[in-house]
Amino acid sequence: MIEFKNVDVKFENYFALKDVTFKVNKNDFLNIVGPNGAGKTTLIQAIIDKVKVSNGEIIKNFDQIGYMQQKLIINASFPMTVKEFIYTGFIKQKLIISKEDIELMKLWMNRMDLDINMLDIRVNKLSGGELQRVYFIRSLIKNPELIILDEPTSALDPEFRKKFYEILYELNHKGTTIIHVTHDIDNNYLKDNSKILLLDQSIKFLGDFKTYKKEYGHGLHAHS
Amino acid sequence: MDFMLILNMLKYGIIILLLLGLTASLLSPFVVLGEESMIADGLSHVSFMALAVGVIFFNEPFYVAIPIVILASILIKYLVISKKIKSDAALGIISSVSFAIGLILISFVKTTLNLETLISGSLWLRNLSDVIIVGILFILTTIFILTQYRKLISLTLDYEYAKVSKIKVNLLSYVFSSLVALFVVVGIKSVGVLLISSFLIFPLVTARVFAKNFKETFVYGMIFTSIIILFGILIAHMLNIATSSTIVVLYGAFYLILLGIEWLKVRVK
Numbered sequence: 001m002i003e004f005k006n007v008d009v010k011f012e013n014y015f016a017l018k019d020v021t022f023k024v025n026k027n028d029f030l031n032i033v034g035p036n037g038a039g040k041t042t043l044i045q046a047i048i049d050k051v052k053v054s055n056g057e058i059i060k061n062f063d064q065i066g067y068m069q070q071k072l073i074i075n076a077s078f079p080m081t082v083k084e085f086i087y088t089g090f091i092k093q094k095l096i097i098s099k100e101d102i103e104l105m106k107l108w109m110n111r112m113d114l115d116i117n118m119l120d121i122r123v124n125k126l127s128g129g130e131l132q133r134v135y136f137i138r139s140l141i142k143n144p145e146l147i148i149l150d151e152p153t154s155a156l157d158p159e160f161r162k163k164f165y166e167i168l169y170e171l172n173h174k175g176t177t178i179i180h181v182t183h184d185i186d187n188n189y190l191k192d193n194s195k196i197l198l199l200d201q202s203i204k205f206l207g208d209f210k211t212y213k214k215e216y217g218h219g220l221h222a223h224s
Numbered sequence: 225m226d227f228m229l230i231l232n233m234l235k236y237g238i239i240i241l242l243l244l245g246l247t248a249s250l251l252s253p254f255v256v257l258g259e260e261s262m263i264a265d266g267l268s269h270v271s272f273m274a275l276a277v278g279v280i281f282f283n284e285p286f287y288v289a290i291p292i293v294i295l296a297s298i299l300i301k302y303l304v305i306s307k308k309i310k311s312d313a314a315l316g317i318i319s320s321v322s323f324a325i326g327l328i329l330i331s332f333v334k335t336t337l338n339l340e341t342l343i344s345g346s347l348w349l350r351n352l353s354d355v356i357i358v359g360i361l362f363i364l365t366t367i368f369i370l371t372q373y374r375k376l377i378s379l380t381l382d383y384e385y386a387k388v389s390k391i392k393v394n395l396l397s398y399v400f401s402s403l404v405a406l407f408v409v410v411g412i413k414s415v416g417v418l419l420i421s422s423f424l425i426f427p428l429v430t431a432r433v434f435a436k437n438f439k440e441t442f443v444y445g446m447i448f449t450s451i452i453i454l455f456g457i458l459i460a461h462m463l464n465i466a467t468s469s470t471i472v473v474l475y476g477a478f479y480l481i482l483l484g485i486e487w488l489k490v491r492v493k
Contacts, residue, residue: 048388067388078257078381079431080438088381088389093374122436 001026001146001177002047006056009042016042018202020056024179026145029172031190031209032181034199040181041070043199044150047179062146062177064091066139070150070181072131076124082134083119089138108137111167113160128155136164140171147171150181165189230461236355237347238457240414241467243358245453248411248423249431249445250369251404253438256428258380262312263300263401265421266319267408270296272342272417273326274409279333289409297405298398305394344468345416347457354414361410368403372396377438419468423449426475433482452478 002024009017016039024030032040045051046058048067066089086105087097106116112133118126126134132155140147147168153161169191172178185196196212198205205212231238255264274292278285296318303314330342340346369376378386379396387393404424411420427445435441456471463470 048384050384050387064390065388067385069384075257075381077432078438079435079441080377080381081436084377084438085381088374088378088385095370095373120437 001028001060001062003059004046004056005059007046007053007058008055009039009046009051010054015201016051017046020199020203022197022203022206024177026177027172027175029168029178029191029194030180030197031185031194032179032197032199033183033185034204036183038200040199041150044148044179044181047148064142064144064146066142066144066147068135068139068147068149068152072135078123080123081120082123082126085123086119086134086138086141089141091142104141105137108141111163112137113163129157129160132156133160140167140176144176146177146179148179148181151183152180153182153186161186162189234347234457234461236350236352237414237467238454239355240350240358241347241453241457241471242450243355243362244407244411244415245423245427245449246446247358247362247365247407249427249442249449250365251407252424252427252445253431253441254376254380254400255404255424260404261421261425262315263297263304264404264408264424266300266315266322267293267297267405268412268417268420269319269323269326271405271409271412271420273322273329275342275412276326276329276333280329286409286413290406293405293409294402297401301397301401305397340466341416342412343416344418344466345412345414347414347467350414357410358414361407365403365407368399376400416468419472422472422475426452426479430475430479430482433486448478 004020004022007017007020008015020043032043034040042051046053047060048065083097083102083105086108087093087101090101102119105119109116109119114130114133118130123131123134132152136149136152139149149168153164156164165186168178168180190209192208192210192213194209196205196207196209197203198212205215255261271289271293274289274296275285277292278288282288300315300318326342375386375391375396378389378391379393379400383393407424408420411423415423427449428441430448431441431444434444452474453471456474457467459465459474460467460470
């Protein structure tokens with residue numbers, strides 16, 4: 001689905017990514033981990049063409065992509081409802097939102113433990129955790145073949161975190177490829193067969209979680 | 225003069241103002257929320273210069289000004305998108321330099337186009353063909369906004385996400401900028417530099433105080449703008465002052481009142 005071949009990304013005078021080579025296959029669940037400033041977000045931005053590759057190439061083969069960026073920017077003065085916001089994630093968007101689409105949104109609101117009445121309130125009234133869930137809904141609602149999540153759990157409460165991973169695994173089980181960038185590895189929820197890519201400018205480790213645990217033992221926190 | 229007689233003489237001017245106000249209310253949310261208020265303001269000054277250039281070399285400055293301003297808007301947009309400039313400083317320069325050039329040019333020519341008309345507009349001596357041009361602009365804008373509504377929201381809300389969602393973000397931004405440029409040129413000819421950027425900014429900033437969703441920003445924007453235009457015309461002619469200036473001042477006063485209400489709301493809670 002995605003293939004990096006000796007990719008360098010250079011900003012001014014330092015390398016954000018150096019000689020990165022890896023492959024994402026269809027239906028992978030790839031966790032990209034690494035310390036702050038390791039180039040995780042840069043790697044994602046290279047996939048979505050936000051930064052230019054200085055050397056090497058990226059072969060991409062996907063159509064629809066659900067993307068949730070690290071910084072959830074909501075212009076506080078943007079007068080739109082949660083419904084209007086989530087609707088920007090749909091593939092076919094009509095001038096008037098159809099009943100079926102609203103039903104689909106309600107379904108996901110329920111699954112994310114959000115009150116369906118929230119659909120009609122303004123986005124700037126949401127708390128950080130609620131906003132993150134709403135962003136999550138937007139990224140997955142069109143049922144894309146690839147979902148990229150950049151540090152999605154930072155504002156989620158631990159209670160919801162469990163559910164969040166459940167949903168991710170369920171989507172993955174149904175065939176969605178998932179790229180999940182995370183600051184530290186959530187030992188409780190990651191499955192042994194999900195892939196880990198430890199990044200610090202270049203790739204330091206690439207393999208499944210089980211092997212990773214063996215090699216790095218208790219040092220599960222990538223930055224330690 | 226008899227009131228009905230004045231009304232009759234002003235009727236085209238009034239229709240033009242209302243149509244421009246409604247067009248502006250359709251553009252305003254995307255202009256302001258896309259943080260392009262400064263671009264609109266800069267374009268109005270570029271238009272001023274373009275019209276002045278047109279007066280010197282051609283009989284009909286309007287048709288010279290349109291391509292110049294559309295080109296300027298695309299150029300500014302290009303510079304902003306490709307991050308070649310920090311937009312507000314560069315816009316400030318473009319804006320004041322074009323205004324200065326325009327003023328110099330106008331001082332050289334004594335034609336039908338006088339300075340005061342260009343700055344604060346005039347409702348007198350408007351004819352049916354002016355109404356038709358503004359009418360076409362209104363229809364074009366309505367069609368564009370209705371067909372591109374969702375894409376424009378995505379683009380304005382989050383450029384990066386819109387790009388990932390396969391919206392042709394650059395093309396859409398350029399078309400939108402050109403439409404704003406067209407609005408600015410057509411508008412300046414009728415209502416002057418002063419009113420035109422206010423027209424693009426005030427509908428959204430006043431409407432968002434009341435709007436419960438994005439669609440309502442258009443509804444409230446159109447209602448407020450129409451009321452303020454009609455009051456403005458009335459007051460201006462009773463006190464015998466410039467209509468455009470009166471409308472801008474009314475807009476400003478209305479906005480201040482809304483800010484006061486907002487402030488009180490927060491305090492009382």
